[in-house]
Amino acid sequence: MLGGTNLPRVRDYNQGVVLEAIRVGDGASRVEIAEKTGLTAQTVSNIVRRLLDQALVVEAGSDPSGRKPRVKLRINPQAGYAIGALIDRDETSLVLMALDGTIVTRTRSAVDQSLGAQGVITQLANQVEWLVNESDIPRTKILGMGIGCPGAMDHERGIVYEPLNLFGWNWREVRLKEELVERTGFPVIVDNDATAAAIGERWVGGAQGVPNFAFVFMGMGVGAGLYIENQIYRGDTTNAGELGHITLNMDGPLCFCGNRGCVEVYCAPESMVKEARNRLQAGAESSLKHSYGNNADIEVDIEMLSKAALACDPLALEVVTGSARMLAAGITSLVSLLDLRLVVLGGKRLHRLGSIYQSEVQRALDARLITRNIRQVRVELSQAGEDAGAVGAAAMVLHEIYSPRLSELNLV
């Protein structure tokens, strides 16, 4: 049930609304913000004064085009910073990001799976130290650390259960938040990688003003981060968006999750590699074979496969397109259920093959949606590029502090 609301909450919420309007409408004036937000000129003026006092916002010249020159407002990028980390099976990648989305420093390290959860936690803590030292930004200016990670998890408590995509790591109820607060001294937010990416997309420029969209994130697995009615949606146990484990084929191949024919079985990088190896072993022609030998134990990895596909190697292209088609079918189901306006595709590996995925997903939505005759759904590649996961993780920290959230109005 919904609770009531009161004036202090309304004040905080309206401040978030104005701050978002300034962030999105870079260089907007007070008058423009009032128009955009529906707030009175007086309310906007009061809030902007507060934001200027807090140095969250700066006045940046004036726009002389109107009858009366209007002072332009901008986010002060130096007002605050956040660290973002993405945990994937093969590497951890981190960024230190300014309030306006600018990346100050970044780092990536391979993961040694044999060290287990504690090894990854130590690695992350070391990377954070490195980022902070490298950047020369005072620790007091860093508002916190966000971590994007495969699920299932408890976002509130920052506990990661057995992430099936980290299989072999022997993770079990890892208290990621608690451990990293202790090691780094920063406030920590843990969430699903795809959810982080969705928040990041909105923060750095894509999907702005789109009330309902999904960020389809491909790491080692596949997931979706969901914006619903302008709010990030986490679901009842903070595990929404499990696109990788919806069923595409009841009688399909067995998935590690215990079911058959899940999206991930067909789409994940590992599945593509397996498919390519099988085809090569069965004697298919490919540039991969010429470069990497003809023996039965063919060493193809996702990097090679991606390069070959982009170079139009027929086998590689077929395998990637096959993955893209199946992902597109899963996304069609997602859009049929949620009636979204936009699908953003991202994550390091998907990003490199972006054009292939984008065209397959667009084609499927245009052909298969039940509402295809009355609307078109946009498909875009993430504006955050290969760093979408880490950028999203950093954006979670800023989002938590600065974004307007209707749910914050709700007293109970």
Place this chain on the structure above:
Amino acid sequence: MLGGTNLPRVRDYNQGVVLEAIRVGDGASRVEIAEKTGLTAQTVSNIVRRLLDQALVVEAGSDPSGRKPRVKLRINPQAGYAIGALIDRDETSLVLMALDGTIVTRTRSAVDQSLGAQGVITQLANQVEWLVNESDIPRTKILGMGIGCPGAMDHERGIVYEPLNLFGWNWREVRLKEELVERTGFPVIVDNDATAAAIGERWVGGAQGVPNFAFVFMGMGVGAGLYIENQIYRGDTTNAGELGHITLNMDGPLCFCGNRGCVEVYCAPESMVKEARNRLQAGAESSLKHSYGNNADIEVDIEMLSKAALACDPLALEVVTGSARMLAAGITSLVSLLDLRLVVLGGKRLHRLGSIYQSEVQRALDARLITRNIRQVRVELSQAGEDAGAVGAAAMVLHEIYSPRLSELNLV
């Protein structure tokens, strides 16, 4: 982007919150309402006075159990009424419902498909007249008419596009809202049948206090109405919840929507009837055969099939269980994507076979969800029974006027 909010909106919203608290906590006192909603005693007291003045709420004795007797508050059922209509391929069913969810009168009529959209509109208008006359409730007390209908549609404008489930009716951009406002004189709200059912479930008693749930509605087709964060979710073009057309099998049988292996192909009543006929024609043993002859042109309909399944006829039971299993797979995908706490099953035909569907869906969610080790999802049958669609349609009118909606706080 979100807009700001202001005091008049907050006042309206808080009134909705208090009214909902009274509706749900039938007989609650002012003190209990303040606890539940987080509002101050003073705010609750002011709002309750307004609600008493408007006769929306009545004082109904006092609870002497506390130190100080507390006056119990109840919704005044006579404060307002709504008409609800469900359009399905074979019949239109209507109810006249009081503010507290009590059904005053109901009616059902078969649909003559050959009369097309105009025939159905005339039939609905006549049924409305009959309901109003039969009930003896003054027209001024009737707040409006809600209509639940298969999609695709434009909920805002009340236009129904070609509903594929009404195939053969030759519907094309039918201005249902406009036409029925004209014929009945009541304000009209048109929405998807499943969305209406979800609103109804919350209004009449099921799913109360559950922030995230789906109402899976089976008419001639299958759809889902979605509550997300305590708000009905309609999607970008008001066509969310198309559960019937997500893919269960990429290479499955052709669906009328143009794709293969959709949920509806396997689950819809028509599919079950077809499957039963095929099996009978292939010589399967069944009580259906004994009752209805052994000829090739076997006249089985969904009523017979349902009765036979409930009487444990093996063929009928297998067919219905098969439908339930496939629906369960679709629902599992829905819950994986939205991380819901509750799935409510309903609609006339599903309701009659409720126990079979309920157990198959529960089994699938327990076995297949990726979060199955950390949570259980509840599966319930609709408390609105066979009238879930029409009750939901009526509830839409009351919901529109009286429910608290966070989105109403949003200025732009």
